[in-house]
């Protein structure tokens with residue numbers, strides 16, 4: 418898969434910018450706050466329909482403008498795709514694929530596959546369960562875009578169920594309608610079990626890949642384990658078993674849920690435990706070890722997406738490469754070679770291994786403009 422051209426109109430600090438990618442690696446170099454990450458954010462938006470920096474479209478539209486646009490030409494094995502996303506400071510975004518307006522936006526997921534690696538990814542080790550769940554969900558969206566509907570459905574049910582519990586807590590005299598709660602319980606367990614099952618399947622596929630990268634980078638001295646920690650005890654019997662256990666668990670926590678006014682059981686409470694040599698990585702890791710771990714996870718993600726979709730995804734490295742020592746840079750270089758189109762941002766080229774610079778096109782970003 419290859420991102421051939423990108424055009425930005427009134428997006429973040431770009432007024433009008435077209436960019437053709439002509440090498441397997443592109444390095445965007447520039448001072449702070451010039452627009453390097455904004456450019457990667459535009460690509461991320463086309464790929465996932467989300468930005469990890471904001472959930473409001475009005476932040477993405479250039480100041481004092483009412484609408485902005487991102488357009489891309491993507492070369493896939495099956496042919497060329499033209500994708501455009503129009504963002505409005507007031508009003509809904511619109512999307513076209515090959516000039517056809519798309520009513521169901523989630524259907525566009527999968528047109529452009531990307532793996533992003535930024536310094537924020539260190540939060541996979543250092544941060545809380547939310548970061549790790551979001552990561553799993555983002556990988557699942559790339560692997561099976563249908564997961565977006567499942568996740569949306571789950572959050573809708575969760576919101577409704579929480580509203581019911583909250584209302585009960587607020588109006589203490591009002592008894593909780595057991596039938597209504599039962600209905601939400603069944604829906605939560607049905608969809609929740611499917612979400613968990615997909616996440617666990619993903620972990621099973623990521624684990625051996627991450628382990629092998631991790632042991633290669635750490636020189637075989639450290640053993641990585643990824644362990645899914647579900648809030649519903651997990652048996653391997655299959656969806657019916659999970660559904661039944663899920664309902665049991667909800668009834669066990671019923672009093673706590675009613676007094677707290679929120680749902681305490683389900684995949685929105687799950688976590689992933691990362692251990693190195695059986696010690697939790699969060700407590701164990703030096704900065705270097707944590708970087709090795711995150712790099713192994715990202716390489717596993719890259720490899721898995723490639724094998725599932727049958728084409729290499731585009732790799733986005735936001736300000737992270739210069740932070741890796743030369744050994745880790747070379748591991749990464751070896752893994753991606755020229756097979757993965759890679760777009761890299763940095764404030765300085767000095768820390769790059771010469772091999773990176775040889776095979777890359779280097780572009781300077783200054784005040785919302787790309788100088789070629």
Ligand SMILES: Nc1ncnc2c1ncn2[C@@H]1O[C@H](COP(=O)(O)OP(=O)(O)OP(=O)(O)O)[C@@H](O)[C@H]1O
Nearest residue numbers: 429430449450451452453454455476477478479480
């Ligand atoms: N909606 C917007 N309209 C105009 N300018 C914006 C908008 N959103 C962000 N900016 C500007 O974009 C710049 C930030 O760009 P970006 O985050 O891409 O920086 P960067 O080049 O990646 O720098 P760093 O190396 O610090 O990460 C800031 O100057 C900010 O004011």
